[in-house]
Amino acid sequence: MLCISHRIISLFCNKSCHFTFICNTFSISSQYSRKKKIITGKPYRTEEELAQKFIDHKLIKVYAGKGGDGRSSFLREKNRPMGGPDGGNGGNGGNVVFVADSNMKSLEKLSPLYQADDGIDGGGYNCFGKNGKDKFVKFPVGTYFRCEDGSVVEDLVKHGDEFVAAYGGLGGKGNRFFVTNTETVPEECTPGQPGDARVFVAELRTLAHAGLIGFPNAGKSTLLRILTRARPQVGDYQFTTLRPHVGILHFEDFTQIAIADIPGIIEGAHKNQGLGLTFLRHIERCRFFIFLLDLSEPDPWQHLQTLRKELSEYEKVLSERPSIYVANKLDLPEAKEHLLDFTNQFKTEFGEDKKLVLLSGKYGQNLEELIHTIRYFYDEDIRVNQMHGMTSPMRW
Structure with missing residues (x-):
């Protein structure tokens, strides 16, 4: 303190030592100060890099x-x-x-x-x-x-x-x-x-309550980002997702439903065409499925039939599990043109036993209806398991 006070006095007494005082003070402060470590977050990795790690x-x-x-x-x-x-x-x-x-x-x-x-x-x-x-x-x-x-x-x-x-x-x-x-x-x-x-x-094999199934670029990753905090990569091209992603859908009563985004399945996946068997094994443990269909495609009904066939050919039991059917991309003009024909074919095939949810994942249209449907299927799965003696449901 005495040394510093002496320098301050000398500063006012002699203007010529002003620069010397600043240099000496800076050298003393830098000698006893420590550099703060800059804590950085996790490095950003692309979907291709993450797929190689998975x-x-x-x-x-x-x-x-x-x-x-x-x-x-x-x-x-x-x-x-x-x-x-x-x-x-x-x-x-x-x-x-x-x-x-x-x-x-x-x-x-x-x-x-x-x-x-x-x-x-x-x-x-x-x-x-x-x-x-x-x-x-x-x-x-x-x-x-x-x-x-x-x-x-x-x-x-x-x-x-x-x-x-x-x-x-x-x-x-x-x-x-x-x-x-x-x-x-x-x-x-x-x-x-x-x-x-x-x-x-x-x-x-990925453990989840619900599995998102659909063709490439059907909007599965977009829907998962809206429903959960998962952040899979989104793009306007096919095979954007190269590895399974799991997100958690939270409810006010602290119920947590795990939803898995299975990468796009194509025709012939059960024969290991494309990335077939690599992804089909991850849907075996899902309690129920969410079929996501792109209504803007020329023939969305044929897409649904192909998906159901691929599951049946891979393992017949999968085609018999409870399923939610979602028609996505209603905000596009092409989807509105195909909506009437698709709904008529859906009612003819399934009648009133299956429910079809019309959705626009981009703008969140009818999102609440889909959330209530997912919760209903989750509660129904727990009820059926309790009837068979399984008192503890699968928890994520």
């Missing part, structure tokens, strides 16, 4: 730990020269355990190889070896595992579900284990058993 199937090899060897040992002490056998058993090998974690959304960061720790060998003085540490591997909820022959061995459908993928080998026995009335000084000991070695194909 991996929904992966080949994984797991090796459980080997059991520790048993020990053949005899006790020798000063006052006990013939103490007898004291070889301990080896520890068991560690297991490889798969765990479902709701915080993971992709198989991107998973390694292709996981190995648990081996058990420790037994020691003298009846010391047992330490068991190998289990290896826990986290997977997204909705991951199921296939063996090399294609059979499904496990399905992780809830947060916290566990599956022991490979069991560790048992530890060997020390010679203390083989002591009997007739054999008091055995020298026999056994080695530890090897752990399991298995190969799995992990495949991820």
Whole structure:
């Protein structure tokens, strides 16, 4: 303080030292100040970059730990020269355990190889070896595992579900284990058993209550952005969405309905044409479907028939699930021209059993009607599950 006050006084006394005072003050302040770190948000990534990061199937090899060897040992002490056998058993090998974690959304960061720790060998003085540490591997909820022959061995459908993928080998026995009335000084000991070695194909299927199904550029991403806080890329060209997106529709009673935006399905998708099977697997777990149709196309009714056929050809059960039918893009002149013919064909095919929601996703026309319909299907699904003994509904 004394030094700074002296400089201030000298400033008013001598104008010539004005520049020197400013330079010295700046050097002192910069010496004791620290630069503030600029916290930036997540780097922006395009839909193509995110699609490369989204991996929904992966080949994984797991090796459980080997059991520790048993020990053949005899006790020798000063006052006990013939103490007898004291070889301990080896520890068991560690297991490889798969765990479902709701915080993971992709198989991107998973390694292709996981190995648990081996058990420790037994020691003298009846010391047992330490068991190998289990290896826990986290997977997204909705991951199921296939063996090399294609059979499904496990399905992780809830947060916290566990599956022991490979069991560790048992530890060997020390010679203390083989002591009997007739054999008091055995020298026999056994080695530890090897752990399991298995190969799995992990495949991820998106978990959601409702699945948006439609041809490319039908307005699925636009509708998902309106209903939820999800922000999939939107464009006026086909195949804008290259990976599934999931958004949450919130209600005042704290009910949350997960809606999945499945990338566009084309004719022949069940034969793996286009990106067929890559996306069809993600709709298998949806409780009900929302068919979104573009009325501005020349033949929207044919689009609906094609979508239903693709689901039936891929898995017949999918075509029988509850569905909501939405006619989108009513704000376009072409859609108004096709509206009458489409509604007549819809009533002729389904009668009054199915409800058609007319919508303009761009301007939010009849959006409230669609929200009430989604809630009705959600409540009806819970009611049906409770009738079959499923008291806890699927929660996101």
